[in-house]
Amino acid sequence: MSLIKEIKYSLHVAVRPFDGYWDLKYENKGRLRVALLVLLGVTVTMILKRQYAGYIVNDNDPLSLNSINEFKYIILPFLLWCISNWSLTTLMDGEGKFRDILIATGYAMLPLILINIPNILLSNVITLRESSFYYLFDSIGVIWFVWLLFVGTKTVHQYSVIKTISTMLLTLVVMGIVIFLGLLFFSLIQQIISFVYTLYQEITLRK
Template identity: 75%
Template sequence: MQFLKDIKYTLHVAFHPFDGFWDLKYENKGKLRVALAILLGVTVMMILKRQYSGYVVNFNYPLDLNSINELKYIVFPFLLWCVANWSLTTLMDGEGKFKEIVIATGYAMLPLILLYLPNLLLSNVITLREASFYYLLESVAALWFVWLMFIGTMTVHQYTVMKTIVTMLLTIVVMGVIIFLGLLFFSLIQQIVGFVYTIYQELSLRA
């Protein structure tokens, strides 16, 4: 089945990122549906992690958790990164298309599934003294993810190492700017709606 072959290829990208991301861009081996499937898998994994991690490392109160809220912690930053990176690299002579950025970002998230799943099981059998092993795997997953993001960004846009680092840092800045402008826009809309509603009430009372 082709989809299973595409899923298997994600492991090649994770363990051989230079070859993997090169083939992803120039051999069209990267699939958008697979990238979105990984995004869904990470979202589900984070929900399970927050709800079912062992009490030694889980400081969340299960009754206060809302699975829908995980969308804004995973899906929103994912989309925001892709939009910010595409907007920025368009001005910095980047060769990556928006679809390629989405695919590369999705494939780079695979380590979060590969390591969080065994870590979830580990968290339910370790003691407080052994919690350092849990946090070690957490750190490895994060570093692996950042490493793949770095290689993916460098390959997709055909940047040098230094330009890739600068681009990734600037992308984070652009993400902050987009959030600020978004909040400013919604605040302005809210004030306009409130102003119009106040005028409507005044006219209704005088009528």
């Protein structure tokens, strides 16, 4: 399957998620490169949104934005979700492999691109009274994404509706725990480095 056809199929998944995710899982139609391409597309459109959305709906200062730093707000949560979900579902009899989770999550993010691009253009021509339409479309994109993520998680792991919802919520909890432990680890490393440096200074001064 060519890249163009694979991208077109990602649109099919977004519109008909039950059929689409089933084929991704059991007909091997899912492609990791498409999932990563969607991830890149979401990152780029979010950067464009922060920089070029109309001033009516944009509270960011374009001059102070760092495009490189913007990557961490999309890519890191994406990887953290996939790792946390894989770690959790391994203990909960999930059938999805890590690659399956990456693909399912990547394909689920497509609506964010489909909504962000026209929304950026819309934000530059609307008035303050019409800004509610901008936020409405933003909400539709997020709800669409969560819906696809739900269907993808359910299909990949072959869970029931209740188990899928509980798994997604627990995945968020695991993400929070990982972030907390990560911050604790870096704080501990920083304290150790500071202690060693202080000890080195005292030894040096006494000589």
